[in-house]
Amino acid sequence: MIQKELIGDFKLKWDRIQQAMQKMNADGCLLTVDVNLYYTTGRIYSGYFYLPAEGAPWFFVKRPNGLTGDQVEYIRKPEQMAELFAAHGLKMPEKLLLEADELTYNDYMRLQAIFNPKETANATALMRNLRQIKTPHEIEMFRISAERHAKTYAEIPECFRPGMTDLEFQYEIERRMRKNGSIGIFRAFGANMDIFMGSILAGDNAESPSPFDFALGGGGMDASCPLGANGTVLKDGTAIMVDMAGNYTAYMTDMTRVFSVGRLTDLAYKAHQTALLIQSEIENIARPGTPCAELYNIAAKITENEGLGAYFMGTLQQAKFVGHGIGIQINELPVLTPRSKELLELNMVFALEPKYVIPGVGAVGIENSFLVTETGLEKITQFKEDIIQL
């Protein structure tokens, strides 16, 4: 069930969940959504992962056939878990954690009826909190993603042909992503966060407000997926913001770079330099213990000093964050907002993305993925940061 060479990393995760459960007097945690199964077992299956507050986990599997290992039990329906608890003399949990922000209402009610606990608590909140702090193997996966992410970005200038649209440009980049090992799938937390392979914003499409909780919008190519490239022709004087997924392992890096067709306006270059200044100021001060709100406030203050407030994180609609945790999902915790109460902690991995939208030009700015180390930040997405003229 668990890949042998990674057993230490999984035990580290299970220990952390158990410590958290013991603190909140929970007896067990039942996980079933894809990201939490992948996090705790290294695979996605149809079934459940049950971790008691003490002892080894149980794996209840509906599909696929053929998984083996300690405490692996095949079931056809979740009700059989109660029978298996009885058969193995396992204590039914009095306080049970269920994924209340991810399970559907009906699935949650069904599981609650099966276990009939005295009390339930929210496994989504717990797991999202614990998943902030990355393990050695997770950090290794980010490094692989970052390297391939940079390799793809280095190939972007080859993707450009004069007169092409943002979509045609994106298709060429997607192809290179896949050849460099992109898994394709792009996971986000929350309802209606539909995105395909990332986002490319050119010219005034960068102003289009989005229904989603991503940093910027874009009209998209179809009303059924209103995000990103919309068929804009890449003409002279256009900024092209490339924010394509770093999904080369299950742990996604997030990296944005700006390309230009010909020269942009002075305002666009000034805004881009301001984003780089924000990044370097934050790199100077951030370390374990730094409030996440402070990172946002630095960005907002520098933006204000430069008189760029009207362009910061959008124009017609402005995102109220300047970065976010990354991992198996692109929008993990913490979120770098002015109201955040969270502090940076050792081994958090987050994306910092100060961006400006300049009407008539497009979006400029920067995004990199950072690991919080004992002494500060380590930038794991390494690639040139100036605007790259195509």
Place this chain on the structure above:
Amino acid sequence: MIQKELIGDFKLKWDRIQQAMQKMNADGCLLTVDVNLYYTTGRIYSGYFYLPAEGAPWFFVKRPNGLTGDQVEYIRKPEQMAELFAAHGLKMPEKLLLEADELTYNDYMRLQAIFNPKETANATALMRNLRQIKTPHEIEMFRISAERHAKTYAEIPECFRPGMTDLEFQYEIERRMRKNGSIGIFRAFGANMDIFMGSILAGDNAESPSPFDFALGGGGMDASCPLGANGTVLKDGTAIMVDMAGNYTAYMTDMTRVFSVGRLTDLAYKAHQTALLIQSEIENIARPGTPCAELYNIAAKITENEGLGAYFMGTLQQAKFVGHGIGIQINELPVLTPRSKELLELNMVFALEPKYVIPGVGAVGIENSFLVTETGLEKITQFKEDIIQL
């Protein structure tokens, strides 16, 4: 809010929902998941669509900025809907439909607390039932998808190079899909149904059991997305089953064709011909009123007569359906299972996919998308059906 030229189509959908609500004595239906918003409004937004049992719908929008129209109201949080109901003198629903199989538990509980209805019922079940019967505009969208789907499949032989892997082959097909207008996004109903752009199965990878509820499996390229191509080298004697998405509009066609490297075994050709026979037998008898179970039973019976039961819909794990409704999601209703109680109805659109997995060779068989007309079935995915030698 609603595209003017499509208002008739949307009114048709709203009328059907209202008729169903009146039958079940429901007072209102609140929808918020992406597919239901797209179905009822033609767009995806962050917010809610509220349809009372009589009268015009309300659109409660959080994002994006700038939507206008009758009964469009901006909100920051769902609690404001109750205030707006009061302000407009709208009756609060005593029996409210909520998306119980799609909303998270916490979102459902929050909406229930806001409206505090005497009774709730399942909007997911209602909408999935109604969405089976397609409107004229939806059928038009399927026809566009089908045409582009066939155009891409006609380009598949150009994608092949001797010695390449299934993944390399898939990347070339994906690129042509995008150039032919694929939106990229692939929507499926249900938890943990992760898939990227479709599935290609070559050789014995077709035997790999899947955690998902798709017809066949495949190991996939990474444990975080265990489906489809896995790096198999396309060597002589290999069958390559191509089941890539028909997502050229929001209404996806589903079409599978088999390609071969060199000649396959006689058993593989026999199984392929059997799949074509199943398809033609079903085309002969299916019409409005035909039980869905009968379609499965025809497939099972022909399979048994040919002695191919061990290969039908997989080997190590066998799917227990031979087709399914399609639409905004790839796995809509009805499902063609032996236990189905449903009957075909006019304007249903479904995929029929009799498939066999032949050890040592790969998967063979056929899949097409059919519209149920007054007189029978219309095949909307038109493309040659024999095994195509590369």
